Amino acid sequence: MRHGLSGNRLSRNRSLRKATLRDMAKSIFLQERICTTSAKAKEARKMIEKLITLGKKDTLAARRRAFAILCDHAEVSKLFTDIAPRFKTRTGGYTRIIPYTQRAGDNAKLAFLELTEKSREIITNQKRSKEAKEAADVTKVSEAETKPVAATAVAEEPRPTHSKADVKAKPKAAAKPKVTPKLFQRKAGGE
Numbered sequence: 001m002r003h004g005l006s007g008n009r010l011s012r013n014r015s016l017r018k019a020t021l022r023d024m025a026k027s028i029f030l031q032e033r034i035c036t037t038s039a040k041a042k043e044a045r046k047m048i049e050k051l052i053t054l055g056k057k058d059t060l061a062a063r064r065r066a067f068a069i070l071c072d073h074a075e076v077s078k079l080f081t082d083i084a085p086r087f088k089t090r091t092g093g094y095t096r097i098i099p100y101t102q103r104a105g106d107n108a109k110l111a112f113l114e115l116t117e118k119s120r121e122i123i124t125n126q127k128r129s130k131e132a133k134e135a136a137d138v139t140k141v142s143e144a145e146t147k148p149v150a151a152t153a154v155a156e157e158p159r160p161t162h163s164k165a166d167v168k169a170k171p172k173a174a175a176k177p178k179v180t181p182k183l184f185q186r187k188a189g190g191e
Helices: 014-031 038-057 060-070 073-087 130-156
Strands: 033-037 095-102 109-115
Touching: 014 033, 014 038, 014 060, 014 073, 014 109, 033 038, 038 060, 038 073, 038 095, 038 109, 060 073
Parallel strands: none
Antiparallel strands: 033 109, 095 109
């Protein structure tokens, strides 16, 4: 009987489930949006919201509790300095789950798990806005203007030349003798 036991087991034992949720939390703090199955997203959301709530306190004890979960000093410092201050005015609801599609291999329901307050705009390939396309065109034009300058600077430097005498021939490995298997040998001793 499972009285009083909550949460999805995700077809994993306790240690693997804990590792999966920890890695998803690290990915969220690093990329601010991930695509995963909806069952995993619902479980990871619980841990992520608790971590952000810890990050809002910013005490030594809170940092140690966050490190016990994340096991990475860089991620803990990013949580407390970059991510948690964005949510100072919010009392909850730090993440959102957006249904996406069904996976082709096993027909699992996929969903995006993302932070509600993002530091940058995340644009997917399918829904690219006109401003983003124009900004990309402007960066391509500015890169094209700078390429001839860099190309001439590289062309002026002398390149090293190698002759055939400079390159030493590698010794060939000794050929291994072929061993034929003796499958049907009788044991000595007259069995």
